[in-house]
Amino acid sequence: MVLLVDAGNSRLKWSELDASGNISAQQALAYGERPALAAFLDLLDAYPTVGHITLVHVLTHLFADSVQEACAQRGIHLHSVRSVARAYGIRNGYQQPTALGADRFVGLVAAQHLAAGKASIVIDCGTAITVDALECDGQHLGGLILPGLQLSADALIARAQGRLSLSFEQPTIVADSTGRAIGSGCLFGVIGAIEGICARMQQTLSAPVVRILTGGDAEYLRSWLHGDYLLHPDLLMQGLAYITEQEACTSC
Numbered sequence: 001m002v003l004l005v006d007a008g009n010s011r012l013k014w015s016e017l018d019a020s021g022n023i024s025a026q027q028a029l030a031y032g033e034r035p036a037l038a039a040f041l042d043l044l045d046a047y048p049t050v051g052h053i054t055l056v057h058v059l060t061h062l063f064a065d066s067v068q069e070a071c072a073q074r075g076i077h078l079h080s081v082r083s084v085a086r087a088y089g090i091r092n093g094y095q096q097p098t099a100l101g102a103d104r105f106v107g108l109v110a111a112q113h114l115a116a117g118k119a120s121i122v123i124d125c126g127t128a129i130t131v132d133a134l135e136c137d138g139q140h141l142g143g144l145i146l147p148g149l150q151l152s153a154d155a156l157i158a159r160a161q162g163r164l165s166l167s168f169e170q171p172t173i174v175a176d177s178t179g180r181a182i183g184s185g186c187l188f189g190v191i192g193a194i195e196g197i198c199a200r201m202q203q204t205l206s207a208p209v210v211r212i213l214t215g216g217d218a219e220y221l222r223s224w225l226h227g228d229y230l231l232h233p234d235l236l237m238q239g240l241a242y243i244t245e246q247e248a249c250t251s252c
């Protein structure tokens with residue numbers, strides 16, 4: 001059995017990939033106070049028959065080494081996807097291609113297929129929000145990184161001397177309490193940022209442009225965004241599935 005795994009800064013996400021190329025519904029587990037490795041090891045315990053894992057992560061070398069060791073001990077074949085200058089139809093736009101987050105690279109691979117010959121903007125709303133511009137021919141132009149919705153609010157509260165509250169309930173542009181003022185401020189700040197960045201980024205791409213939204217906050221943010229955004233919370237699973245097929249895994 002093949003597992004597709006995405007280890008971000010806040011949550012572990014995974015899907016099963018069957019022999020026909022079908023992906024099971026994405027599942028997610030927040031790390032909370034635990035290290036990401038503990039969540040990964042729990043996942044291995046939950047899937048004792050897994051033979052191959054295609055992994056994308058944005059974590060440390062220590063995490064990568066420990067994951068490699070845990071998989072080797074269990075006889076699991078591990079493919080950890082990295083950003084490279086050129087692969088799977090994508091030409092990386094970074095000056096130093098390996099510096100691009102591997103999650104962003106996998107998102108671009110999936111977007112290239114979804115956009116079906118059109119240019120695209122990939123917006124990944126996780127711990128950070130990343131926005132990437134992809135030309136119709138697979139040339140990545142580059143992108144932006146900004147704090148995600150939860151992180152923006154957490155950072156403000158952590159930095160303030162006083163005790164500030166936070167509420168994402170019933171967002172409003174005219175909040176009448178501290179909690180809603182911060183929650184609504186961060187929400188509409190992120191919404192304005194995404195809309196503004198997309199409007200500017202679109203001018204650097206050939207029309208028409210498909211905007212693709214993914215990440216843990218994608219569905220919530222979609223409800224506040226004006227304009228057309230394709231919602232694909234499992235975009236990285238789609239990218240990992242494509243990469244697994246391209247690598248023609250023989251050990252699965």
Ligand SMILES: Nc1ncnc2c1ncn2[C@@H]1O[C@H](COP(=O)(O)OP(=O)(O)O)[C@@H](O)[C@H]1O
Pocket residue numbers: 007008009010011012013028030125126127128148149150151214215216217
């Ligand atoms: N059940 C949940 N637990 C934790 N975060 C969640 C949950 N549902 C949605 N989120 C949101 O998803 C974000 C993390 O999204 P995700 O794409 O998994 O991030 P990352 O790839 O950085 O781990 C959090 O910052 C939070 O705002």
Ligand SMILES: CC(C)(COP(=O)(O)O)[C@@H](O)C(=O)NCCC(=O)O
Pocket residue numbers: 008009010058099100101102103104124126127128129130145
């Ligand atoms: C920007 C990120 C922190 C986003 O991580 P995430 O929100 O998905 O956990 C990650 O893609 C990363 O560590 N990137 C490396 C730097 C870069 O892409 O330029």
Ligand SMILES: [K+]
Pocket residue numbers: 124125126127128129130215
């Ligand atoms: K992200």
